[in-house]
Amino acid sequence: MSFATALRCRKCGQEYPLQPVNLCEFCLSPLDVSYDYKAIAKVLTREKIAAGPRDLWRYQDLLPVSSGVVDIGAGFTPLVKAERLGKELGLEQLYIKNDCLNPTYSFKDRPVSTAITKAKEFGFDTVACASTGNLAASVAALAARTNMKAYVFVPSNVEPGKLVGIAIYNPTLVTVNGSYDDVNRLCARLAEKYKWGFININLRPYYAEGNKTLGFEVAEQLGWRAPDCAITTAGSGLHFTRIWKGLEELSMLGLIGPVNTRMYVTQAAGSSPIVNAFQAGSQHVHPVEPNTIAKSIAIGNPADGYYALRIVRQSGGDACAVPDEEAIAGMKLLAQTEGIFTEAAGGVVIGGLKRLAASGTIKKNELTVAYITGAGPRTQDTVADIVRPFTVQPTLESFEEVLGMPV
Amino acid sequence: MAKRQVMFTFPQKLIKEPIIYNLGKKFSVITNVRRADVTENKGWVVLELEGEEKDIEQGIKWVTAKGVRVDPVIGDIMQG
Numbered sequence: 297m298s299f300a301t302a303l304r305c306r307k308c309g310q311e312y313p314l315q316p317v318n319l320c321e322f323c324l325s326p327l328d329v330s331y332d333y334k335a336i337a338k339v340l341t342r343e344k345i346a347a348g349p350r351d352l353w354r355y356q357d358l359l360p361v362s363s364g365v366v367d368i369g370a371g372f373t374p375l376v377k378a379e380r381l382g383k384e385l386g387l388e389q390l391y392i393k394n395d396c397l398n399p400t401y402s403f404k405d406r407p408v409s410t411a412i413t414k415a416k417e418f419g420f421d422t423v424a425c426a427s428t429g430n431l432a433a434s435v436a437a438l439a440a441r442t443n444m445k446a447y448v449f450v451p452s453n454v455e456p457g458k459l460v461g462i463a464i465y466n467p468t469l470v471t472v473n474g475s476y477d478d479v480n481r482l483c484a485r486l487a488e489k490y491k492w493g494f495i496n497i498n499l500r501p502y503y504a505e506g507n508k509t510l511g512f513e514v515a516e517q518l519g520w521r522a523p524d525c526a527i528t529t530a531g532s533g534l535h536f537t538r539i540w541k542g543l544e545e546l547s548m549l550g551l552i553g554p555v556n557t558r559m560y561v562t563q564a565a566g567s568s569p570i571v572n573a574f575q576a577g578s579q580h581v582h583p584v585e586p587n588t589i590a591k592s593i594a595i596g597n598p599a600d601g602y603y604a605l606r607i608v609r610q611s612g613g614d615a616c617a618v619p620d621e622e623a624i625a626g627m628k629l630l631a632q633t634e635g636i637f638t639e640a641a642g643g644v645v646i647g648g649l650k651r652l653a654a655s656g657t658i659k660k661n662e663l664t665v666a667y668i669t670g671a672g673p674r675t676q677d678t679v680a681d682i683v684r685p686f687t688v689q690p691t692l693e694s695f696e697e698v699l700g701m702p703v
Numbered sequence: 704m705a706k707r708q709v710m711f712t713f714p715q716k717l718i719k720e721p722i723i724y725n726l727g728k729k730f731s732v733i734t735n736v737r738r739a740d741v742t743e744n745k746g747w748v749v750l751e752l753e754g755e756e757k758d759i760e761q762g763i764k765w766v767t768a769k770g771v772r773v774d775p776v777i778g779d780i781m782q783g
């Protein structure tokens with residue numbers, strides 16, 4: 297059974313039944329899942345969670361799904377103490393939440409797990425999404441797992457190599473002749489016309505909730521406490537807001553103490569509408585044209601930008617835009633200190649963390665968690681220049697000569 | 704009749720122009736504003752457009768050509 301009770305408008309509070317809809321009819325603001333927290337408090341304990349499965353479904357009581365979950369083993373990824381990276385950045389209590397280690401190599405397996413489980417409950421036989429990478433792979437994999445049809449829309453100018461990690465799960469892969477905006481517009485129209493579960497349209501309230509497990513797990517893995525600082529990226533801003541919601545829910549249920557976490561958001565400098573709004577002191581996030589190598593977070597019109605911005609301010613955090621060169625340096629630094637190969641979005645986090653630590657905004661003794669949300673191998677081209685092998689003849693002499701070994 | 708939910712973002716030079724009014728008049732599109740915020744240098748309006756599909760399309764083309772940015776209310780659907 298599920299403890300979810302209704303969908304509620306974030307702006308005007310209007311309530312709706314738990315249906316596949318994502319916008320308030322009155323003010324056109326996003327809808328969020330509400331829960332019966334009193335009932336949850338009666339059954340949920342640290343022990344019950346600890347005894348649950350070693351994936352995101354250990355938190356099923358706090359997710360808007362009933363039974364028969366679609367499970368590919370998403371979540372419960374390692375939280376590792378980053379001694380070497382910490383030393384490099386001057387942080388003594390730095391942890392990395394390594395979400396590269398999800399079944400399709402990014403955190404998207406979390407929200408897609410809840411979205412597709414819900415799609416099945418609603419009786420959809422088809423799910424759809426628009427994505428060039430992480431989201432598409434996750435949707436295709438989870439759809440395969442539960443024998444649903446999947447339609448994936450991508451702009452036709454995407455590098456063919458990127459599509460392999462999606463096509464392997466055999467969704468209906470559609471390349472659209474046009475820009476990102478054209479794909480956006482087409483999908484909005486398709487969502488009106490076809491009775492599909494559209495991952496970040498009509499399933500979005502349920503999709504959103506899967507991201508809370510990023511907050512739940514970190515608190516559990518820290519021995520049931522919230523960190524002093526949490527830092528991650530924002531594309532749409534959604535997972536950033538849900539890390540916070542996850543921590544707040546645990547606190548409200550008495551599973552952890554009060555949350556004093558400062559929330560830090562990073563974006564690529566070439567696509568930073570949320571950071572721009574923060575720095576301008578604005579309430580509204582004005583859309584931009586993205587131009588960055590960090591494609592997985594290149595979102596010009598972030599659906600949850602306003603809410604992400606509010607959490608940065610409310611929590612006493614900060615927002616940081618990171619140029620592509622610093623993101624690449626961040627990718628290399630993380631790989632070469634902690635052995636974690638992230639995509640450019642993770643490099644943005646490390647680049648931002650470096651700046652915030654250097655300026656003393658994040659202090660060296662503060663317990664800081666950096667979320668690394670996706671793995672690097674899907675977008676190897678961003679760091680292709682790293683490959684500079686020594687070329688030798690198959691002789692000992694040649695090896696020693698070329699590498700200058702002491703003979 | 705079709706409906707479309709969009710956000711218009713106005714640059715400063717267009718804030719004083721009655722663009723939404725003209726959109727309704729020129730293209731037989733019913734404009735229904737749900738949320739808005741306009742300051743002296745920038746403004747945004749969230750609204751629903753209702754009318755024939757082709758009128759809505761042409762209307763959006765016209766406001767875009769005027770210099771207004773038009774985005775889906777739900778934000779970018781396309782994700783990495």
Ligand SMILES: [Zn+2]
Pocket residue numbers: 305306307308309310320321322323324325
């Ligand atoms: Zn509302």
